[in-house]
Amino acid sequence: MPKLKTHKGTAKRIKVTGSGKLVRERAFGNHILAKKSKSRKRNIKTSASIDGKIKKNVKKALGV
Helix, strand or coil, rough: CCCCCCCCCHHHHHEEECCCCCCCEECCCCCCCCCCCCHHHHHHHHHHHCCHHHHHHHHHHHHC
16 A cells, blocks of 8 residues: 655644654634634634644644
């Protein structure tokens, strides 16, 4: 069976940490920020981890 290619769109958006966790950035932080509250914008800046059933699919796409 041949090697699986890395899904480049996924690779650009998701990083694998040293412990094997998957980390992504949050959406909605680029424009139209005036109407968003300070706490909401602060939460958007933080990174989020990928958990649950989707984690298996993302790992397969990354070839991990």
